[in-house]
Amino acid sequence: MSPLELKKFISENDESEILDYKENMEKPSEIGEYISALGNSAIMMGKPAAYIIWGVKDFSKEIVGTNFEPYKSKSKAGKNKGMPLITNLEVFLDPTMDLKWEELIVENKRLVLLTVDVRHLMKPISYKGERYIRVGTSKKNLKAFPEKERRIWQAFESSKFELEPAMTGISFSEVSSLLALNYYVSARGLSSQISTEELVEDLIKNNVIKHAGKELYSITNMGAYTLAKDISKFPNVERRTLRIVQYNGRSNINASFDKKGTMGIALSFNNIIQNIMRLLPYSENYDEGVRKDVAIFPQIAIRELVANALVHQDFTVSGSRPLVELYENRFEISNPGTPLIDPNRFLDFKPKSRNDELANLLGNLNIVESRGTGIDKVVTELENLDLPAMEISVQGAESTVIILRAKKSFKDMSSSEKIRSIYWHACLKYVSDEQINNATLRKRFGLTKSSSALISKALVLAVDSGMIKPYDPLAGKKYIKYIPFWGKSVNDFKNH
Numbered sequence: 001m002s003p004l005e006l007k008k009f010i011s012e013n014d015e016s017e018i019l020d021y022k023e024n025m026e027k028p029s030e031i032g033e034y035i036s037a038l039g040n041s042a043i044m045m046g047k048p049a050a051y052i053i054w055g056v057k058d059f060s061k062e063i064v065g066t067n068f069e070p071y072k073s074k075s076k077a078g079k080n081k082g083m084p085l086i087t088n089l090e091v092f093l094d095p096t097m098d099l100k101w102e103e104l105i106v107e108n109k110r111l112v113l114l115t116v117d118v119r120h121l122m123k124p125i126s127y128k129g130e131r132y133i134r135v136g137t138s139k140k141n142l143k144a145f146p147e148k149e150r151r152i153w154q155a156f157e158s159s160k161f162e163l164e165p166a167m168t169g170i171s172f173s174e175v176s177s178l179l180a181l182n183y184y185v186s187a188r189g190l191s192s193q194i195s196t197e198e199l200v201e202d203l204i205k206n207n208v209i210k211h212a213g214k215e216l217y218s219i220t221n222m223g224a225y226t227l228a229k230d231i232s233k234f235p236n237v238e239r240r241t242l243r244i245v246q247y248n249g250r251s252n253i254n255a256s257f258d259k260k261g262t263m264g265i266a267l268s269f270n271n272i273i274q275n276i277m278r279l280l281p282y283s284e285n286y287d288e289g290v291r292k293d294v295a296i297f298p299q300i301a302i303r304e305l306v307a308n309a310l311v312h313q314d315f316t317v318s319g320s321r322p323l324v325e326l327y328e329n330r331f332e333i334s335n336p337g338t339p340l341i342d343p344n345r346f347l348d349f350k351p352k353s354r355n356d357e358l359a360n361l362l363g364n365l366n367i368v369e370s371r372g373t374g375i376d377k378v379v380t381e382l383e384n385l386d387l388p389a390m391e392i393s394v395q396g397a398e399s400t401v402i403i404l405r406a407k408k409s410f411k412d413m414s415s416s417e418k419i420r421s422i423y424w425h426a427c428l429k430y431v432s433d434e435q436i437n438n439a440t441l442r443k444r445f446g447l448t449k450s451s452s453a454l455i456s457k458a459l460v461l462a463v464d465s466g467m468i469k470p471y472d473p474l475a476g477k478k479y480i481k482y483i484p485f486w487g488k489s490v491n492d493f494k495n496h
Contacts, residue, residue, distance in 0.1 A: 010063070018051065019051045039121075040142060049117050050116040133145055168212045245324070297387070298382070301382060346375040347376060386445060419458075469482065471483045
């Protein structure tokens with residue numbers, strides 16, 4: 001989270017079941033209990049994470065700063081005296097979870113943000129064997145609230161939706177009539193002469209089907225979702241297919257096209273992309289002296305965004321499906337759930353998939369890559385075509401929306417569009433061990449040297465927003481370069 005984002009987060013959120021403000025709390029046992037209470041509340045409420053922020057007054061939300069240093073803090077009393085806080089939490093919190101510590105400067109005050117990621121947990125969080133819960137803004141022992149504990153356990157029930165049966169107790173002949181096995185054999189690169197026994201073994205290995213008795217099988221939700229010839233035969237997954245809506249103009253008042261998927265997503269993936277490209281607005285291009293109609297957005301970017309939405313959707317969010325919306329001037333794609341990593345870190349973090357089995361199967365069918373390069377391709381292709389950077393919006397715990405906007409001149413971009421474009425340019429360069437400067441940005445936006453002043457103003461905006469920072473703060477104005485806010489600057493290397 002950037003300093004600007006943290007400041008906005010504080011202004012928009014009071015203390016709650018999943019958020020607590022502290023000034024200098026540093027006792028490990030107290031921190032461990034709060035992690036348990038806040039994390040369990042997040043699980044119960046279906047939220048992806050809980051938060052503790054040091055350096056903020058709890059009621060007024062006045063930013064006062066903190067002296068708390070998580071990596072230096074130690075137990076000061078008891079039999080664990082001298083044990084570092086981080087070690088204490090690793091030893092006494094159960095289960096093991098992702099605790100993300102960040103130190104940020106907001107209003108010239110040092111704050112510490114702890115994000116407790118609960119998305120991969122399969123049981124309630126305990127500290128030293130005791131489980132806690134938030135009741136309003138108070139920390140209580142979970143034992144006293146059996147109904148809340150029941151709701152926490154219910155939250156884990158649908159965590160392996162992919163592998164649950166969509167249809168069971170059927171013969172392999174029926175499996176063949178329901179799933180596009182010829183497509184599967186071809187996409188997997190299997191021999192067209194493969195025996196039934198070998199095909200069954202491969203389908204089971206990839207969790208498309210399971211044994212359900214002697215010569216009987218179950219089709220998993222994942223098998224149906226990817227390979228169904230007729231998705232309506234599988235009510236569990238029918239409502240999860242992609243919907244494509246095309247609107248007339250720039251608002252969503254009048255739709256000229258509105259269709260939902262009728263087949264498995266692997267089977268229909270290429271048709272999905274072709275339909276979207278057909279429905280996109282086109283512009284005339286004479287670059288090679290011959291008139292060509294060119295889609296306003298590149299197919300590579302569309303393909304990667306659709307694949308990501310299908311793979312990373314949260315199947316536990318009910319009443320929602322992946323959705324593509326096409327407007328005269330933009331492309332929007334949304335999927336149920338929130339990302340497992342900070343959207344601002346899509347380029348440098350190792351990929352995480354909410355639906356590992358689905359990601360593996362679609363990888364084996366050559367629809368997605370497991371290397372996590374999809375967003376890299378999107379950012380690169382948008383830059384190559386001088387388009388504004390993508391906009392990523394996480395809407396509560398319900399959905400993630402990515403927006404692509406049509407080409408416009410640099411001077412016509414809004415401040416937020418400029419900042420986003422500069423930030424993603426910095427990310428793309430940083431993961432290639434490079435930094436950005438005025439010249440690289442002029443090239444990115446297709447500008448000449450005469451536009452240096454415009455770029456300089458935009459760089460000031462991006463720095464002030466907290467999304468980028470100088471690589472070497474002491475470099476002269478003529479030589480200064482920039483990196484993403486999370487990158488390591490010259491000062492960081494000196495301190496180590």
